[in-house]
Amino acid sequence: MMGWLPENVSTYGKDIDRLFYIIYYITGVSFLLVSGTMVVFLILYRQREGRRATYVHGNTTLEIIWTIVPAIILVVLSFMSQASWGNIKGRVPPSEVHVQVTAKQFNWEILYPGPDGKIGTADDLQMDNELHVPVGKVVRVTLKAKDVIHSFFLPNLRLKQDAVPGREIQAWFEATKPGRYELPCAELCGFGHSGMLGHLTVHTADDYNKWVKEQWPSS
């Protein structure tokens, strides 16, 4: 089943996948236990001539055990999750690369700050649906939306973040492998929601410099 996860190419993606596996095994075992027990009971205790059902109303010890054990597992899971959550969504690490992504029906407007690193200056460059970043660098994304809510989804980087009109939301990722990846919108945004698709190109360091040169030849 896990083979179905898209290839992970982000630094924190492996934390997410690891949590996924942990929960997968815990829930998988729980499911097998519960359904196995059920099937065994169904066979053992099917109606048979001359046998009367046991007359019991419960068992306090058992009930306490099966309250506490799941509770502990689940609380531990929360704390394990919290570490990566804080890392991924709770902060933005220092970054050299910054882009502003404005979602609108039905495009991603990607604004590069240009060589000066500042948005809102003359050397800004806007591209639709094409996000170019270098490999191995923290990329900070400022998410905005013009009309309705969209969701910035990079399946291969395990990043999803809604873009909400009226808000500026910061997100970040660091790609570990060059390549071209898809950037769909994951939140229903109207009749063109399906097909609202951009691309993320992760360049090697050299490629990235070349791409920068092409875009801003003067500097």
Place this chain on the structure above:
Amino acid sequence: MPRGEVVTSIVDVGTEQRVEIPSRVGAPPFTGSPSGRDPFPWSPDPMVGPPVSNARLGMLVFLAFEGMFFAGLLGTFLVFRLGSQFWPPVGQPRLPILVTSANTAILLFSSWTMRNGLRAMRKGDWDGLTTGLSWTALLGTTFLIVQGSEWLRLIRHGLTLSAGIYGATFYTLIGCHGLHVLGAVIWLLIARIGLSDKRFWARRQVGVELGGMYWYFVVALWPVLFALVYLS
């Protein structure tokens, strides 16, 4: 009981043979409505004197619904109120605190007249009930008229429903309350008109009781709204 000792079999002992168990509950005889006809033949309470009668309990449940409805609107108001630096936002009029304070007093006073009316009813004092309801209706109407004229003034000052979040929260919240008061006043007027016929009134006592509960609710809600919307 030890196993095997009193093993019995399910024999339907039948209704007559049943031993009555002592219980708080038991089917009461139907006391009947003044009209002599049971409006809902199957609904009489099987319980003797449940702590709260069906009608009152139903009304309480309904008021819980109303309470949550206002909680939704009030929550919305608070989100915007706490989220803005300037309230009222620049360029928007302040709310008329003085007039509304007086109006608050009027509404609070009406719960007293309502209480007198209900007390009179329970004592069988028909005149007392009429007076109580009349005064309450009058005070309620006054409250609405004052509110309405203040609204007109606010609208002239540019505070409209669509003039930003300030107007929108104000009119929905206060407007919903106003509508509730209006509904209650209409009910009071109907009850008041009905009072001219003593027989009608006798059959509608429960209705008057419930209306009283509703009135207390809209009155009690108002100071909360006043404090949060006008004074904060």
Place this chain on the structure above:
Amino acid sequence: MSEAVATHAVHEELGFLRTYVFSTDHKMIARQFLFLGLFMMILGGLMALMIRWQLAWPETQVPGTRWIPEPFMTDGYMNPAFYNTLFTMHATIMIFFVIMPILVGCYGNFLIPLMIGARDMAFPVLNMLSFWVGAVAGVVMLAGFFVPGGHAASGWTSYAPLSAVTQYTGVDWGQNLWCISLIILGLSSLMGSINYITTIINMRAPGMTFFRLPLVIWSLFIVAILLLLALPVLTSALAMLLLDRMAGTSFFLPAGGGEPLLWQHLFWFFGHPEVYILILPAMGIASDILSVFSRKPIFGYRAMAFSMIGIAFLSWVVWGHHMFQSGMSPALGFSFMVTTMVIAVPSAIKTFNWLGTIWGGSIRFTTPMLNALAFVSMFVVGGLSGIFMASTPVDIFIHDTYFIVAHIHYVVFGGSVFGLFAAVYYWFPKMFGRMMNEPLGKIHFFTTFIAYNCTFFAMHILGIGGMMRRIYNPMQYEFLHPLQPINVFITWSAIALGLAQIPFVINFFWSLFAGRKAERNPWKANTLEWVAPSPPPHGNFDAIPVVYRGPYEYSSPEVTEDYLPQDRQLVPQRVATAH
């Protein structure tokens, strides 16, 4: 008791209208809700099949839909906007017009008076109104298909601003009618819950204490409270959405100073209790049926009741788990994650108690029992998949993917709908006085169970593969191409699932007219509804029963039979036993 008998004798003949249409008899109202729900279920199901067709074979002609006019379909080809309408209305109809009317409206109405030993609801006229107001809501909802601009297309969650501004979707009155219909439906539910709460508190038969109530009544009681407190919040949000759409306010529009996330907070504050409203009655139903057909007392009755109460409380503090990726403060994410994990605990308790109930039983595999067992195992899958999403980092990836769709369907179809089928088979004899056909019932069950799992389990895989929910054509995305065979498989399974309902429909209508006549207590069950004739007359009981014990005294050593109805007074027959 004699007065009660006397009251019964007053029974007057009512005309057709007052018996079948504007009836105030809770059982007739229950049947009306049932038929409303089953009718809507067919509509919702057909919409689902159209959605599936489009996903498996995108932009091909959907069979049998040439008659659907522009702008919805062009000669059998589906337009993207109509696709959005379809999934919006599929969910809206299934949640608000199928599961709620049947589980809460029908079985709440049918079971509460019968199981607590009352002659009717506390407010029969209000009860009748509740159905008719609900029916009006249904008509208004369906009317949305016939207005210019088409029907609502912003999802059953109707996130603003998409839902708040006509230009964003092109939907005009459709969305308004959607809001209005749900406001009206809220009033219907309000009337229902006033009745349920009052009736359960005030009208229990002598001896029927709270801890002698069947668990299904407990669940309906809790559901009524949840409905009562959750729906008004939705009503207020819908009112504001309507104002935004029609009166120029901007509660949810950032341009006018509004806040889009406010809608989500209000919606999910209602929405999470709502999903428990959908599942709790099914939990109650399954508890009762498991106990009856295991011929065993329910395991841990009090734990069952208290875990439902626990769920009811906790369901108010978990709504943020729908908003982890919405831009809500990440710090809040942690609190909502913990509460969400904690709310899984009562569900786990219930599951173990169900296992405890069948343990050591003497299990009869009747159709209701099979459905109840399916409920338990499918609910387990749904609950476990919830844990993935409750973990905030994992939710980053699976939020808004088919994993969510799989979760929804495991809890709502696997849970609520199997509970619903169990209830239909189990109470059919009481409701209509005839038995349903067992072999047909089993065919229905097994085909449904298999097709259902093929359909929805595979959706987990789509979700893990990253397929977004609510997309019209997965083939537009390269990374989804490898998943397309799964989509095709799911669609075939869904078609099978649809066909598997045919035996049910046949069984239902055939049994209605020609089924074997049912005795009073065909399942040898303990609860009070089986004391009344099948079907019970207006007024239910010959005499109001007196309750002597809890509802699950199966295989009690005190009697030779393996059941001991709640209303039987045991006259110790010392004579009979050698003593």
